[in-house]
Each structure stands twice: as structure tokens, then as C-alpha cells.
Amino acid sequence: MTRLAFYSFIRSNSVKIGLSFLFLTGIISLFIGKQFIEKQKQNITDTAIYQKEYITQNVKFHKDDMGLLLYYLKFSLINEVPAISGLSIGQRDVNPSIKSVTIRGLEGQKYDTDLNNPYNSLLGSLDFSFVLIFLFPLLIIAFTYNIISEEKESGTWRMVSVQSKSLFKHINKLFAIRLALILVVLLLILFLAIPVLNIPINADFWAVLATSVSYVLVWFGICFWVASLQKRSNFNAVVLLSVWILLIIILPTAVNNYLVNKYPVPEALETTLKQRKGYHEKWDMPKNATMDKFFAHYPQYKKYPVPEEEFNWLWYYAMQQMGDDESLESSKEMKEKILLREKSSRAIANIIPTIHTQLAFNQIVRTDLHNHMQFLDRLDDFHEKLRLYFYPKIFENHLVEEENWSKFKPEYAVTAHQINWGESLLPLLLVTALISSFALFNLRKI
Amino acid sequence: MLKAINLLKSYNGKKALDNISFQVEKGEIYCLLGQNGAGKTTTINLFLGFIKPDDGNAFIDGEEISTGTSSLNKKMAYIPEMVQLYGNLSGMENLDFFSRIAGFKYPQEKLSEFLTKAGLQEDAHRQQLSSYSKGMRQKVGIAVAIAKNADVIFMDEPTSGLDPKAMAEFTESCKELAATGKTIFMATHDIFNAVNVGTKIGIMREGSIIHEMLTTDIDANELQKIYLETI
Numbered sequence: 001m002t003r004l005a006f007y008s009f010i011r012s013n014s015v016k017i018g019l020s021f022l023f024l025t026g027i028i029s030l031f032i033g034k035q036f037i038e039k040q041k042q043n044i045t046d047t048a049i050y051q052k053e054y055i056t057q058n059v060k061f062h063k064d065d066m067g068l069l070l071y072y073l074k075f076s077l078i079n080e081v082p083a084i085s086g087l088s089i090g091q092r093d094v095n096p097s098i099k100s101v102t103i104r105g106l107e108g109q110k111y112d113t114d115l116n117n118p119y120n121s122l123l124g125s126l127d128f129s130f131v132l133i134f135l136f137p138l139l140i141i142a143f144t145y146n147i148i149s150e151e152k153e154s155g156t157w158r159m160v161s162v163q164s165k166s167l168f169k170h171i172n173k174l175f176a177i178r179l180a181l182i183l184v185v186l187l188l189i190l191f192l193a194i195p196v197l198n199i200p201i202n203a204d205f206w207a208v209l210a211t212s213v214s215y216v217l218v219w220f221g222i223c224f225w226v227a228s229l230q231k232r233s234n235f236n237a238v239v240l241l242s243v244w245i246l247l248i249i250i251l252p253t254a255v256n257n258y259l260v261n262k263y264p265v266p267e268a269l270e271t272t273l274k275q276r277k278g279y280h281e282k283w284d285m286p287k288n289a290t291m292d293k294f295f296a297h298y299p300q301y302k303k304y305p306v307p308e309e310e311f312n313w314l315w316y317y318a319m320q321q322m323g324d325d326e327s328l329e330s331s332k333e334m335k336e337k338i339l340l341r342e343k344s345s346r347a348i349a350n351i352i353p354t355i356h357t358q359l360a361f362n363q364i365v366r367t368d369l370h371n372h373m374q375f376l377d378r379l380d381d382f383h384e385k386l387r388l389y390f391y392p393k394i395f396e397n398h399l400v401e402e403e404n405w406s407k408f409k410p411e412y413a414v415t416a417h418q419i420n421w422g423e424s425l426l427p428l429l430l431v432t433a434l435i436s437s438f439a440l441f442n443l444r445k446i
Numbered sequence: 447m448l449k450a451i452n453l454l455k456s457y458n459g460k461k462a463l464d465n466i467s468f469q470v471e472k473g474e475i476y477c478l479l480g481q482n483g484a485g486k487t488t489t490i491n492l493f494l495g496f497i498k499p500d501d502g503n504a505f506i507d508g509e510e511i512s513t514g515t516s517s518l519n520k521k522m523a524y525i526p527e528m529v530q531l532y533g534n535l536s537g538m539e540n541l542d543f544f545s546r547i548a549g550f551k552y553p554q555e556k557l558s559e560f561l562t563k564a565g566l567q568e569d570a571h572r573q574q575l576s577s578y579s580k581g582m583r584q585k586v587g588i589a590v591a592i593a594k595n596a597d598v599i600f601m602d603e604p605t606s607g608l609d610p611k612a613m614a615e616f617t618e619s620c621k622e623l624a625a626t627g628k629t630i631f632m633a634t635h636d637i638f639n640a641v642n643v644g645t646k647i648g649i650m651r652e653g654s655i656i657h658e659m660l661t662t663d664i665d666a667n668e669l670q671k672i673y674l675e676t677i
Contacts (some may be wrong), residue, residue, distance in 0.1 A: 001546035004539055011534035011574075118631075155530035162524040163492055163594065164547040 004175050012427060018139050019185055022131075026189035030129045030196045033086025036125070037197060040097055041079040047076045048410050050061060054407050063401060067313025067394045069120035074100040074162050074409035077382045079375040082366055084204050086197040088129035090367025098410070099379050103390055104201065106383045107331055108277040127362045128193065133354055134210055137219045141240040143178045144223035146233040147171065153233060153318035167446045171227070181222050187213055207364045207419045211357060214428035218353045228442035247354045255348050255355060263341045270330040279323030288316050291300065297325060304395045314395045321387075342369050350427040359446040360399075360424040370414055378413035447472045447492070447598060447628040453502035455488055455653075462488040464653035465502070470646065472597075475620060475630040479638035480650035481677050486633035488653075490600045493631070494524055506598055520548075523596035527603035529587035533576040537561060537586045540575055544590045552593060563622075564589035565615040581612030599623065601632040605639050617643045637673055642668045649675050649676045 010259035052229060062069035069369055079097045101109045148171060164170050190209055199205055204265050220245055225234050281291045291314075293308045297320075348356035368389035393403070448470035455463040463485050470476040478486045491497045493504055495511055495518070495546050504511040504522050526580075531540040541557050552560070568587040575583065584604060591599045601620075605613050620630055620643050634640055639646050641661050647669065649657040656676050 001543060004535060004543040004546070007539065008532040008534045008543070130526060155528055156532065157546065158494075158496070158526055159524060159590070160495070160547065162519070162522060162600075163544045163551050163590065165519065170547060350619065 002173050005307055009177055023185050026131050029126055029128045030193050031227055033127050035199055037086045044078055051076050059405055065396055070103055070390050076100040077379050078410050078412050080412050082240050083197045083199045084365045087367040088361035088365045089125045089127045090249055090362035092367040097374040101383055103386050105320040107324050107327045108392045135355055140219045145236040145240050147174050147227045148231040149236055177269050186405055203419050205362055211360050211424050214425050217432045221432040223434045225439040228439035238423050251352050252355050259341045259344055263333055263337050265337045271327045271334055274327035274330055278326030279319050282319040290318050294321055350399045353431055354426055356427050374415040375413050449505040451503045453535045454500045461653045468656050472629055473624050473627050474645045475643055475648045476646045477644035484650040485653040487602055490602050521597045523591035523594045524600045525587040525601045525604050527606050529583040531575050536574055538571045541589050545593045548594045549635045559592045560589040565619055581608050582585055597630045629664050637670050638666050641669055651676055
């Protein structure tokens, strides 16, 4: 019976077109992801070459002045782009995966980024997560909105009702056939992603797969519930499309709007201003005022005398340091606010499957905000390490040529990554169970 | 085999069935005549369990319909005015599908035999149903009923729109089924077919059975006269 119901379904041209379209879009999304990964890899390769060339050139130009040389030199830190991130580009298209910084004030450099075409940001990326979150539900709706209702409208249902030993089982089989076909397309796309994106088959991959399947189950749950109301096909279609618009467009926009208003980040501007002011105003202040604060921060450098000449690199880098120190509080507050927004959006997302799936994907493939904030923390450490290494060499005016500059290659940030299976899957499975139980309740007397 | 006792059904205060009672014996073909809205389809829907009576009782083989048990379901088959099956399946696949959901698994040869018995030419067995005429669909519907081996077959205007040849074949199939002990309860407009195929005739008006007669006691002309006077 299942075989025949399957034939009846799959022989429809609209089903074949729908499945082919979804599969094709999925494949396109993989190649878009591949393009993104390759671009990122190329950027990393280019950065290593650029850094080497830039250091070599500047060492040649400023061989007599370590302080001046380090004014110019940039050192890169890379937030590695795992191959699996091609499945969900997330915030990596706006948050850079490579930061190149000098040892001058860090705060101002943290948010320097390449220019992005705003039209690209507006359109978003047609990556796998987009196909799954936006397009899969549409096909699920198209395949299931008229289960029961179409048969009632065409008259087949009466024959089925009289013949069938269990209408409930019959309905379940119809849903199971559609679910199986959608899952086949989903798995085909994901398993094709392995060779296309060169994804290792590890916990990250299985987590993406499990989250994708859970998300598909949520939509089947919703469609099952609507079918269980046993209304007409056009009613079902309108309700399901309304749910799609609500979950895909309205709620994410509303949640974003709510969070932006609830947690405004005036500290973003404040940090920039404080950093600039913290540095620039020191030019007009007595050197002692700057140096006292600098020595309080780094007591190990108290051994260097307060400079008396008009310009000195110790004083200059102390001024730069003050820019960071004086904007430290607002920078921390900004970070806390951003993380609070992230935390709140995750909490709200627990009951909104679309947002939850996107956040879960980004978290698994490391393209989320949390990963970027960790990267910025590692950038702090990286910058501090560079400062602590070069400060004494600048203050003691070491010879440029004595330094082994070839050892300064781009470094990779180590960010913590852990898959929380429960956090990723449980909200989706609970929503599915809840909605399906409503449907089962509606169908209890069928 | 079929028994209705004081069945009452109203829609928005309007009586669709008004205390109707009748009885159909095993192997009988009971034809229910009446105009549109007389209550014929309501009667069938009630026996099939699609609707519940406001009052009264209906029985199939002594078992009350309201129990809705699966054993009741096994006892009945249904052929509607337009037999709607799955257009993407062939006649044989449809028969197989509807047999399987009823709990019967037949080999291909047996399915083919049922279709042939119902009057469907063999070269059409494996054609997609979307290419079938109404008459061919009705035959698949009969085959479904035969394959289910149901004791009672309810038919709602089954000959409506059939060409004379198809109607003759359909009539023949019904008689063959009745000869094997199946009970047929048919709602129809067609007086001549009722006399030809039926063993007992009931004439309905406004939810009531006004006349009931055996076809052996009456010919088509007399029935037409009574019918026209009744409605």
C-alpha cells in the first residue's frame, strides 16, 4: 500500500518539478558555499604573502628606527574558516575572518573592516542554511497542504474511508512518504556537500545533519497539525503560507527590532570617541600624566625614564595605550551588551524554529556572533603579546636588523568550539512533539 | 442484512430524513428512488457512518452503525456517483491500493480477474486512471467492491452519466453480485434501471419513504406513474 501511495505521489509532474528544483537549488547553494570558502582561503594565502612582503619592504625603509617601523607594521590573526562553514555563511560575510593590526591602539583597529557591497548584504547568501530554512518549508507545504482535503474535495476520501481499516494510519503513511522524499533530497544535498566543500565527516557534520532533519520535522509537524483540522485545501494553503511568513519574515524581524531597542549599544560610538580622545588629547598634556598611567599599567617598564625630548616612541606608544585603556570600560560594556543580545535572541529562538535553526547552524559551523566575539578576544591577546614583545625593543631602540622578522607569520586564533546537542536539537524536537500532539488530538476520532 | 428503524436527521431545522424505516434482505438489490434532496444520499451517508442520525437506529447484519467498529467497516463497500480514484495509478494499481487498505493482498492475476469480472477490458487494466472514462472508473469501483468481498454494497447514483452499453454492463455486474449473496443498496434517479436491476424499490419524498414495492409486482410504466404522482 505504501508503495502504491508512493507511486501515486511521485508520478505527479509537479512533485518531480518541486523535488528537482529543491535539489538543484541545494546544489547551487553548495557551490556558493564553496566559492565563499575558496575566497576565504585565498584571502588567508594572500594575507601571508602580503604580511611577508610588507614587513620586508618596511624593514628596508625604516631600518634605523624600531619605533617608526612598528608604527607601520601589521600583523595578522586569522579566525580559521572551517570547510563546513560553507553550509551556513552566517555572519562571516560581514565579520572578517582575518584581522591585521599594528601595535598601536587596538580599539580603533578592531572594527576596521573591508568594504562590503551593501547590496550583497541585503540579498544575503544563498547558502545551504537559506535553502533549508526558507525553501524546504515551501516545498513541504506544497506537498502536504492538501493531504486529506484534496481527497475530500475530489471524492477519493469517501472511498478511502469505507475501504480503510485505519484512516489514521493512511494519513500517517501519506505524510511519511512525503517526509521520506524530502529527507532523501536533504541527505543527498548534505552528502554531496562532503566532496564539494571537502567537509570532514565529524561531529559538526552530524550536528548539521541532525539539526536539518529536526527542522524538517518541525515543518512536517506544522503541516500535520493543519491537515488535522480537516479544512479545505485553500484554507490550509493560506494558513500554512501565513505561518511561513510569520516564522520566516515577521518574527525574526520583530525579534531583531525588539532586541535592538531593548539593548541599545551607545557604547559603540562611546568606545570609538573615548579611544580617539584618550589618545589625541595626550598630545596636549604633560608627558608625566601619560607616563604615570602607562607605568601603572605596565610596572615592568618603570625602568625606562620619562622622556624629556619633544617626541619619543615610549611616550607615543604610551599615548596609544591610553586610548585603549580609557575606552576599556565602554568596550567591555559594549561587548556585554552584544553578548546579552545574542543570549536573549538564543532564548527567544527556542520557541521560533527558524531563528533557532539559523543560530544553531551558525554556532555549529562557527560563523556566529559568539565565535566572532571570541576571535576579538583572541585579537586582544594577540595584540597584547605583540606589544609586550616589541615595547622593550622600541624603548631600548634595538637594531631592526637584529630582529628575525621572518618568524612573524599570520597566526591562527584558537576559539573554543563545542557542540551542545541538546541545545541544538531539543527546542526543535519539543516544538515538533507539541504541534504533533495537537494534530494527534484532532485526529483521535477520525 | 440492512435495517433502518425510525431514522431521523435534520440540517438547520430542515428534516432530511423523517422517521424512515426499511429492511433489505441478503441478496436483495434495493433501489431508492427520489428527486434531488429527497434524502437518498443522506440515508447512504448514514449507513456508511459519514454522518450520525439525530434519532433512530441503523443496522448492518444486526450490528448497529453507531458502534463504528472495524467489523462493520469490513462488511460494506461503496460506489459513489463519480468513482474518484488515484489518477496517477493504473486501474489495477488502484484496485490493489484500495484492496490493501482494506486488508487484502491479491496477486496480479487475481486483481486482473476482479477487473475483468467488473467488465473492464483487459487492455485497460494497466492504463493510468486519468485516461479512463466514467464508465471505466465505475467498473474499477465495482472491482474494488468485489475484491473487498463486502456483504453490502452501497451505490449512490452509480449509473448517472453512463452510456447505454456501460449501463447494461453495470446492471449485469450488479445482478451477478446479488446472485452471489451480496446485498446492494442503490440510490438512483433512473426508474427504468431501478426496475431492471432492483428486487425492491423505495420511493422517497422529503425524507420519507412514501412507497415500497417489489419489482416483481410492477413494470417500468407503472413505476413511472407512481413515481410521478409521489414526487
